[in-house]
Amino acid sequence: MFFHPMDFLILIAFGVSIWAQFRVKGNFNKWAEVPTRSHMTGADVARRILDNNGLSHIPIEVVPGTLSDHYDPLSKTVRLSEAVYYGASIASVSVAAHEVGHAIQHAQSYGALVWRHRMFPLVNLTSGVAPFLLLGGFLFQSLSLIGVGIIFFSAAVAFQLITLPVEFNASSRAKKLMLAEGMIYNDEERGVNKVLNAAALTYVAAALISLLELIKYVMIFFQGNQDEE
Template structure:
């Protein structure tokens, strides 16, 4: 059957992918905002909690810095820096403490040579290329009726999918570490439940990203099956 060169038969699969991504972002922002209004009884700021966690874990080569942005918190294993956004760095809310503890959990993973974290780091270069070029190559290959190009897009995009899959245990483990540490007298039982909700909402963003990546991989597989040899 003839199809116009601009027609992508897998485009309909973008609908669930977009819904999943939007829901995850709305969920994490609304949950963070809710618990960002509840001050911790301990009175600690996110930066103070992060430093206390690092010291108690025997880590003395990681600095805690403030960076700009909203929910831009992350740990940089190359520079040994735990970067916290302003509302987490200076914030004294349950949300701030939960996020700070989570990022400190990544620093602990690094110090303990947590294998999934090492694997994820090794996939970064290939995943960056795959996420940028995999799907465009496949779609363009379908337009050009080139199974070779679609196959190339499939190969490079698979690296991006693997990166997302490996990211899940890394993030879940960091959150588990954070909860265990916060439960050592930093937060009350009721406060801990609030921090858990923040971390679960944040974790869902990674689950959503993985689902979206898998959906796009399915799109490429469908295009490959429909493609023709050059």
């Protein structure tokens, strides 16, 4: 397949994505060395925020891995990596509070999160099929296959775009709750911002890559239509 003008922008976006991944790890490692003045661990912060927001029934579990932290909406469980669960650092409490932010979103039926959950089964299917449809369309020069592939791929792009407000809102909730409840002090907010903003950038980069790829396929599709006329 020939080099498309959009490929240059996609390569730049890939570069940003790789840089963002390094930044996430770098910021986490840096602020993992800075202890919280409250001496609270990630588990302490998560438990207190949950309890103070009427979510004392939601358990917190330790999971293996690095930066494997997540909120599971199916089992309604906050899962924290060992470094976050046991760590009493700026990085640990930032990540823990962020994941609890998702639990609060779920409990309050936050709009973007609700749509994200509803889209997941569809996206799980379309994201696996779309690459084969697009590849088949280009190999057999079939605009019909490319068109269907674009529709399927669009669902995956929409899923990534709707993930952005979900992640930003969870981070915003995390910072406000920790400050309001005295878990971090004002002078510690800078470190929290560094950790959470770096993580958010990875989602932005991933969404940008997918969006640029979608635009590229749409441009190829319409160019193909024009060539057939």
